[in-house]
Amino acid sequence: MVIEKKKKISKAWIIGAILIVLHFYKLPFYYSQPGDAKELAPFVEVEGGYKEEQGSFMLTTVLMGQTNVYFYAWAQLSDYRDIYPEDQIKRPEETEEDYLHRQQMMMTSSQDAAKIAAYEYAGKEVNISYNGIMVTSFIEGMSAEEYLTHEDRILAVDGYRVKTVNELNKRLAGKDLSEEAVLTVLRDGEEVEIAVPLSPFPEDIEGGEGRVGIGIMYPVTDRSISFTPEVTIDVQNIGGPSAGFMFALEVLNQLTSEDLTKGYHISGTGTIDEQGNVGRIGGAKQKVVAAHNAGSDIFFVPKEGGREGSNYEEASATAQDLGTSTKVIGVNTLAEAVEYLESLGPKEEKES
Structure with a gap:
């Protein structure tokens, strides 16, 4: 009896050790899944700007990490989780630290473009080298x-x-x-x-x-840039360029006396350039899920000139699949988004 018990204990330890090894063993793949929606007003500060928003502008995120066996299997169980080969995410010689630094560089560049686009639209002073x-x-x-x-x-x-x-x-x-x-x-x-x-x-x-x-x-x-009035954006632990468009909307809202939100909770995604053009991003379907989970009224997404397979098409299909009340709006430029928001009545009037 004693020998039999020892054998059972030994097997349990072996199985446990295998499970632990599988947890820490990294596969050459990355997984992504829906993240969340973060309100931007607390992270954006225009000197002397207008902060009395009745609603909110929110960026949407995708969570990403390197897979182990469990995450790889788990990712197969949902249409809103994706697997990418490692070489699509990182270059061969790039460390995880290098990758995160590159993502942060792209975030900083997207913030600069967002500020320029918003200030140019509002007719404010921008100096660029x-x-x-x-x-x-x-x-x-x-x-x-x-x-x-x-x-x-x-x-x-x-x-x-x-x-x-x-x-x-x-x-x-x-x-x-x-x-x-x-x-x-x-x-x-x-x-x-x-x-x-x-x-x-x-x-x-x-x-x-x-x-x-x-x-x-x-x-x-x-580039080196200065703005009048001064503006700062301070968002931690988010990388990449895809929040640029939403940063531009928040900066613009603080530059002008009219509240563009009109009481709506507005999330979205999209790169932006200095001319206010909104560009393609990755993970559109996952960001729709994040917007839906956050109770967004509106979700802005790149329309890409109406091309087949655009972010807008992907987001619209996902919204229909979710049965969400979040309205998906495709835009090509910052100006189109502003025109859409200006055409809306206040949320309170709409719901009364």
């Missing part, structure tokens, strides 16, 4: 990783000065596979010209089907 476009990471298999380095700053394309990521993309758009892009790059303190051949985007890159480019992933506009 541009220092080139930072090369943060590469798309594996495309030409940029062979010709450029992470320390480079791109200054011009084919002899045309480019100050922002948006200008860089416009100069590269329309080229075909047989062409090259002549980049003027600041490297080791000197300007050099580098001819970079165009490459097809991999099929597994979201939004890259049928397109060609040089293969820079998440470039960042490097």
